[in-house]
Amino acid sequence: MSTMEPAVAMPIAVKGVQMVEVSAPSDLPGGYVFDAVANGQTFSVTVPAGGVSRGQTFRAPFEPGGGGVPASAVPEGLWKDGLCDCCMFGCCHPTLWMGMCCPLALLGQVQNRLRLNWLGVRANPGDQSPFKVLLGITFFAMVWSQLFSSLLSGYIDPNTGLPIEGSPFWSIYSVNIAFSLALGVFSIYVIFKTRQHIRERSGIPEKSCQGCEDCCCAFWCGCCTVTQMARQTAEYETYVAQCCSETGLPVSAPQLQFGGTEIV
Structure with missing residues (x-):
């Protein structure tokens, strides 16, 4: 079995x-x-x-x-810990490092625990694993960044440190900025949707920025928000965090429950 x-x-x-x-x-x-x-x-x-x-x-x-x-119960009506308690399990905890280096991949693990897709909404039969999708986006962004940095450096005058006159430097730079902006907006959106789902399912009221707390947390403290959601949806005191698994937890970890009802 x-x-x-x-x-x-x-x-x-x-x-x-x-x-x-x-x-x-x-x-x-x-x-x-x-x-x-x-x-x-x-x-x-x-x-x-x-x-x-x-x-x-x-x-x-x-x-x-x-x-x-x-099944593992998600606390009702409150967060387990604060937004800035990233180091509560130590400075070498996988969640901390994933939150700093690959926040989208960590978000994908949280979404898998919640049965969400990579856009932060209810997953449908046959949907791709959000962890795999968001990890793929992370790798693509890293390759993109290296590629465009190399391209741009080739159009810099070594003597002046300025773009070479008549070169496509500014065109390439504009494309890179547009991609970075799109990735930033996407990241804010999926973090916002996932946090909103957890807060609504757990009955957690907004304490500040009424009506837009989830969006503000995603915009100003994206990495801290993702790590808080990871701690909220896992029992790291009992189950060891894993960087490369679909849920970031061992296969023996139980399914999540909100208020005594399994996630469906």
């Missing part, structure tokens, strides 16, 4: 047999067996013939085994 991150399930009744509606954690072939969570307990689910896509729902019998792992 697979040890992948437990999927989520919602109880339903079918002819006296307790059934659950399961949300597939990834693209899986027919006959594949994985763990799901219902009523705070894990149980085995067999994928029906034909397979399923990530986020697709299907029905399965609920047969919990002994020693089920309870």
